[in-house]
Amino acid sequence: METIKQFSIFVENKQGKMAELTRLIADAGIDLRTLSLADTRDFGILRIIVNKPAETEALLRENGWTFKITSVIGVKVPDCPGGVATVLKALNEANVNVEYMYAFVNRTPGRADTVICVDDEEAAFSILRSKNIDLLTEAEAYDI
Amino acid sequence: MEKYWQADIETMSREDMKALQSERLVKQVRHVYDNVPYYRDLMDKKGVTPDDIQSVDDLHKLPFLSKADLREAYPTGMLAVPMKDCVRIHSTSGTTGRRVVAFYTQNDVDLWEDCCARAITAAGGTADDVCQVAYGYGLFTGGFGLNGGSHKVGCLTLPMSSGNTERQIQFMRDLGATILCCTPSYAAYIGETLHDMGLTPDDIQLKAGIFGAEPWTEEMRRSIEQSLGIKAYDIYGLTESSGPGVAFECCEQTGMHINEDHFIPEIIDPETGEVLPEGTVGELVFTSITKEAFPLLRYRTRDLCVLSRKKCSCGRTLIKMAKPKGRSDDMMIIRGVNVFPSQIETVLIEQGYSPNYLIEVDRKNNSDTLDISVEMNPEQFSDKVKDLQEKERSLAGAIKTMLGISPKVHLVAPKTITRSEGKAVRVIDKRKLHD
Numbered sequence: 001m002e003t004i005k006q007f008s009i010f011v012e013n014k015q016g017k018m019a020e021l022t023r024l025i026a027d028a029g030i031d032l033r034t035l036s037l038a039d040t041r042d043f044g045i046l047r048i049i050v051n052k053p054a055e056t057e058a059l060l061r062e063n064g065w066t067f068k069i070t071s072v073i074g075v076k077v078p079d080c081p082g083g084v085a086t087v088l089k090a091l092n093e094a095n096v097n098v099e100y101m102y103a104f105v106n107r108t109p110g111r112a113d114t115v116i117c118v119d120d121e122e123a124a125f126s127i128l129r130s131k132n133i134d135l136l137t138e139a140e141a142y143d144i
Numbered sequence: 145m146e147k148y149w150q151a152d153i154e155t156m157s158r159e160d161m162k163a164l165q166s167e168r169l170v171k172q173v174r175h176v177y178d179n180v181p182y183y184r185d186l187m188d189k190k191g192v193t194p195d196d197i198q199s200v201d202d203l204h205k206l207p208f209l210s211k212a213d214l215r216e217a218y219p220t221g222m223l224a225v226p227m228k229d230c231v232r233i234h235s236t237s238g239t240t241g242r243r244v245v246a247f248y249t250q251n252d253v254d255l256w257e258d259c260c261a262r263a264i265t266a267a268g269g270t271a272d273d274v275c276q277v278a279y280g281y282g283l284f285t286g287g288f289g290l291n292g293g294s295h296k297v298g299c300l301t302l303p304m305s306s307g308n309t310e311r312q313i314q315f316m317r318d319l320g321a322t323i324l325c326c327t328p329s330y331a332a333y334i335g336e337t338l339h340d341m342g343l344t345p346d347d348i349q350l351k352a353g354i355f356g357a358e359p360w361t362e363e364m365r366r367s368i369e370q371s372l373g374i375k376a377y378d379i380y381g382l383t384e385s386s387g388p389g390v391a392f393e394c395c396e397q398t399g400m401h402i403n404e405d406h407f408i409p410e411i412i413d414p415e416t417g418e419v420l421p422e423g424t425v426g427e428l429v430f431t432s433i434t435k436e437a438f439p440l441l442r443y444r445t446r447d448l449c450v451l452s453r454k455k456c457s458c459g460r461t462l463i464k465m466a467k468p469k470g471r472s473d474d475m476m477i478i479r480g481v482n483v484f485p486s487q488i489e490t491v492l493i494e495q496g497y498s499p500n501y502l503i504e505v506d507r508k509n510n511s512d513t514l515d516i517s518v519e520m521n522p523e524q525f526s527d528k529v530k531d532l533q534e535k536e537r538s539l540a541g542a543i544k545t546m547l548g549i550s551p552k553v554h555l556v557a558p559k560t561i562t563r564s565e566g567k568a569v570r571v572i573d574k575r576k577l578h579d
């Protein structure tokens with residue numbers, strides 16, 4: 001199983017909180033590979049994939065941010081009509097629920113790499129493998 | 145073997161106590177009538193003379209005093225001895241209006257310190273203990289009261305005052321403090337800081353805590369006991385009646401023994417002023433029968449609670465008061481429903497949340513709004529929005545079950561609600577701004 005470490009960080013909807021967080025990460029020389037923000041009226045959850053997970057974990061802990069490290073799956077989705085649909089259909093067939101998903105931005109021509117968080121990783125892996133859908137390795141995701 | 149500070153008083157028979165109270169009350173009423181014109185006027189208006197008071201059974205004939213009276217009599221209108229006979233003052237914070245200044249003779253200070261010594265002894269304190277007093281020192285009664293009690297017992301006393309929490313913990317460790325005295329919210333904060341410093345209760349010698357000066361719940365007690373590895377005892381008092389030590393908890397932890405030889409308690413109906421039978425919830429009223437400088441007769445505390453004479457396993461015969469349900473001025477009326485912050489605190493701790501919360505009440509479109517911000521701990525955080533929203537919904541549901549009205553619950557990040565080193569600010573009522 002090849003899962004990717006994603007940081008999910010709790011960010012209160014207060015002026016400047018998001019800027020403070022992204023500045024902290026940038027100043028530590030950590031690159032964001034991709035990010036997505038889920039927000040409500042009160043709070044947001046910033047989900048990021050970074051090039052230096054160990055450093056990021058230490059940094060967030062030292063600075064008192066509330067976060068979780070979640071394992072997600074990186075899928076190499078062909079950048080063509082129906083690419084994402086194929087993946088979702090496969091997961092659906094295996095009764096795997098997608099909690100959320102978002103894309104990496106424009107990395108490899110011809111591919112739209114996507115981050116998917118599912119409720120049952122094992123089932124997801126086996127169905128994707130059986131459908132010959134390629135997965136991102138950790139190294140590829142962090143782009144080391 | 146249970147230890148008492150003044151065994152003769154603390155285990156006195158009911159008949160003897162009643163006789164002692166009656167003798168002191170008769171003398172006190174005469175003292176007040178002769179020396180406090182403000183109260184003499186109240187008695188005259190009610191048509192009561194000192195001769196009408198022959199025993200505690202006549203107590204109900206006397207007029208009440210309220211905080212409003214004390215404000216009106218500010219600063220010296222209630223003083224019953226010449227100022228030159230006083231050795232100390234203390235004062236309320238004055239956050240809800242004009243301050244109340246209380247005066248003490250040397251004898252008043254001595255008796256007050258005895259009351260605090262009873263509390264420390266009941267919490268297991270002896271001359272072998274190291275007592276860390278982290279109540280504020282100054283006009284506030286907490287610091288000096290427990291400091292004096294600790295001296296009497298013979299504990300090594302650490303007069304820390306409140307604040308500088310890491311230094312508190314350093315002294316606690318370096319000097320092996322065994323008893324901590326402060327507000328319950330500050331005790332919770334000290335516990336939290338201890339854990340943040342990577343320490344556990346095994347790293348400190350603390351065995352007991354004496355916490356008071358603000359209302360707190362049983363749930364909060366358990367949470368403090370766990371985080372500091374101690375037994376937490378409640379202590380009750382108010383500046384108007386000398387300070388902490390009016391009542392204190394024993395090993396049973398099922399309510400506080402009232403020092404009846406100094407303070408006669410009554411429970412009244414807050415609406416009608418009628419005295420209620422034992423076991424009924426109502427407003428607590430105290431009559432100080434030994435204070436010389438600032439003797440308040442039938443002072444209405446605004447604290448709602450219940451009294452009990454059930455036999456206590458500690459052997460003390462002093463009547464017990466339950467933890468006050470709340471002070472009548474802490475009570476909020478939201479959408480017509482009576483709400484106490486302690487009710488909300490109970491639900492939060494029951495549901496596994498921290499006792500750090502902030503209640504905001506406002507009025508929008510002529511309807512009251514109730515917003516509660518609650519800190520989640522890192523384990524409660526989920527990276528799924530719907531999980532967090534579900535937590536907010538279920539907490540709001542539990543609070544609705546308790547109160548009968550629906551709040552909006554907002555989960556916030558750990559340690560974002562301001563910690564208190566003294567009395568915690570739990571409620572912001574913005575409706576007052578509009579009035």
Ligand SMILES: [Zn+2]
Binds near residue numbers: 396458460
């Ligand atoms: Zn007892």
